[in-house]
Structures are given as structure tokens and as C-alpha cells.
Amino acid sequence: xxxxxxxxxxxxxxxxxxxxxxxxxxxxxxxxxxxxxxxxxxxxxxxxxxxxxxxxxxxxxxxxxxxxxxxxxxxxxxxxxxxxxxxxxxxxxxxxxxxxxxxxxxxxxxxxxxx
Amino acid sequence: xxxxxxxxxxxxxxxxxxxxxxxxxxxxxxxxxxxxxxxxxxxxxxxxxxxxxxxxxxxxxxxxxxxxxxxxxxxxxxxxxxxxxxxxxxxxxxxxxxxxxxxxxxxxxxxxxxxxxxxxxxxxxxxxxxxxxxxxxxxxxxxxxxxxxxxxxxxxxxxxxxxxxxxxxx
Numbered sequence: 001x002x003x004x005x006x007x008x009x010x011x012x013x014x015x016x017x018x019x020x021x022x023x024x025x026x027x028x029x030x031x032x033x034x035x036x037x038x039x040x041x042x043x044x045x046x047x048x049x050x051x052x053x054x055x056x057x058x059x060x061x062x063x064x065x066x067x068x069x070x071x072x073x074x075x076x077x078x079x080x081x082x083x084x085x086x087x088x089x090x091x092x093x094x095x096x097x098x099x100x101x102x103x104x105x106x107x108x109x110x111x112x113x114x115x
Numbered sequence: 116x117x118x119x120x121x122x123x124x125x126x127x128x129x130x131x132x133x134x135x136x137x138x139x140x141x142x143x144x145x146x147x148x149x150x151x152x153x154x155x156x157x158x159x160x161x162x163x164x165x166x167x168x169x170x171x172x173x174x175x176x177x178x179x180x181x182x183x184x185x186x187x188x189x190x191x192x193x194x195x196x197x198x199x200x201x202x203x204x205x206x207x208x209x210x211x212x213x214x215x216x217x218x219x220x221x222x223x224x225x226x227x228x229x230x231x232x233x234x235x236x237x238x239x240x241x242x243x244x245x246x247x248x249x250x251x252x253x254x255x256x257x258x259x260x261x262x263x264x265x266x267x268x269x270x271x272x273x274x275x276x277x278x279x280x281x282x283x284x285x
Contacts, residue, residue: 047226
């Protein structure tokens with residue numbers, strides 16, 4: 001069964017170094033749709049990344065900084081990026097070699113699909 | 116706040132779950148309603164009521180699942196206005212156990228399911244083999260339930276604790 005996010009996820013996964021991308025419910029942390037490489041624990045990544053995004057959004061609001069536009073976590077083994085809208089979050093998991101600038105642009109363009 | 120346990124091997128897995136999932140209440144029990152550990156409850160009567168309800172819900176859901184799907188439902192979730200409840204079955208080499216947790220906005224169903232899986236793995240690894248010659252006795256069930264509650268709230272030391280200290284931490 002296809003979802004309305006299939007095209008968005010298909011365009012993100014094509015970027016070099018992207019290991020997976022997911023649309024996740026921000027409140028429940030459950031996967032709405034995902035396109036991930038074999039071995040990526042999508043349910044675990046989804047739950048934790050949604051919680052991270054939610055905390056960042058609340059922190060940004062509390063600090064008077066307004067809405068979170070783009071969240072990037074840089075780790076030893078790669079990146080987790082997230083953008084959100086209307087209670088949904090697009091999460092992208094990428095290798096260190098990935099071009100984060102291109103991924104960021106694609107994710108910000110894709111956020112329009114989260115309606 | 117710390118977890119309170121009736122059996123020492125429950126403490127580490129349950130505390131890990133509570134710390135990671137940031138839930139409001141957590142309860143691990145035997146399907147007969149006997150409590151093994153809890154977090155968040157302050158009164159024995161509340162633990163007793165929650166255990167009875169959780170055991171009943173689990174048994175009903177299991178039978179409903181068998182009727183509808185040919186196998187028991189192993190996880191149940193209910194979303195309230197402010198709090199949500201998750202009930203799941205923890206499989207161990209010895210027994211199936213029931214786990215109930217309630218959580219609010221600090222957590223999510225996704226997080227609870229992730230850390231419930233980790234809890235199940237830890238519990239399965241920690242559960243001791245049943246002592247030889249000590250099967251569950253239906254005639255002593257009520258006494259066992261009362262004893263577990265008393266241990267949980269520090270009124271009596273756990274079985275085999277010669278020094279009289281309690282495994283309950285606060």
C-alpha cells in the first residue's frame with residue numbers, strides 16, 4: 001500500500017550517504033512511513049528521534065527562539081537530521097560522508113508534504 | 116524516585132526502564148496478580164487494585180485475541196486525555212509476566228515500546244530458575260499476594276533474607 005510520503009522519502013534516500021529516512025509521529029514516536037537500508041532499526045530510531053525533535057522544539061520555544069526549522073545531530077558515525085510540521089517529523093539518517101547541505105535543502109523542501 | 120521490588124532480580128531491569136522511558140507508573144506482575152516490582156505507586160491498595168485489573172485485562176485480551184486472530188494479543192495500548200496506558204507480556208524462560216505502565220507527555224508510545232523490548236530482554240536474562248519443589252499453590256495464592264505487597268512496601272523482609280534487610284529501595 002502506498003503512502004502520501006513515498007515520493008518524499010524516495011527523493012531523500014537517493015542522496016549519497018543517506019542510510020534511511022522516515023516520517024514519524026512527533027507525539028507517539030511511531031513510524032508513519034519509512035525508506036531505510038537493511039539493518040537500520042527504524043522503530044528505535046523513529047521513537048528516539050521524535051522525542052529528540054520534540055524536546056528541541058520545546059526548548060526553542062522556551063528560549064524564545066520560535067519554531068525549530070532544522071535539527072541536526074552530529075555523531076561519530078554519522079548524522080541524524082529532522083524537520084517537522086503539523087505533528088509529523090521527517091528524520092534522515094546519514095553517514096559522515098553525506099553532503100548535509102544538500103540533504104538539509106531537500107528536507108526543508110520536503111516539509112511542505114507534511115500536511 | 117526509585118523502583119520498589121518484591122524480588123531483587125527485578126530491580127535493575129525495572130529501574131533501567133523507568134529511567135529511560137520516563138514513565139509515571141510501572142508495574143511488573145505475575146499473571147495471577149502477584150506483584151514483582153513497581154514504580155510510582157505510594158499505597159499498597161493502589162498496587163493491589165492495579166495488579167488485579169492488569170491481570171484481568173491481560174487474561175481478557177488474551178482470550179479475545181485467540182477468538183479473533185487465533186493467538187493472544189500481547190500488547191495493549193489506551194490513550195487517555197492526559198495519560199496513556201500500555202500493557203505488555205514479558206516472556207521469560209520460566210513464566211510469562213505482565214507489565215503495565217502509564218505515561219504522560221514526557222514519553223511516547225514509541226519510546227515505551229522500544230524500552231519495553233529492552234526490559235523484556237533484561238528480565239528474561241535475570242529471571243532465576245524456579246526453586247525445585249516449590250510450585251505455585253492455589254491454596255496459598257492469597258497469602259502470596261499479601262506477602263508480595265508487604266515486601267514491596269517494606270513491611271516484611273523478602274524471603275531468604277536472613278539479615279532482615281529489604282530489597283525495597285526508596
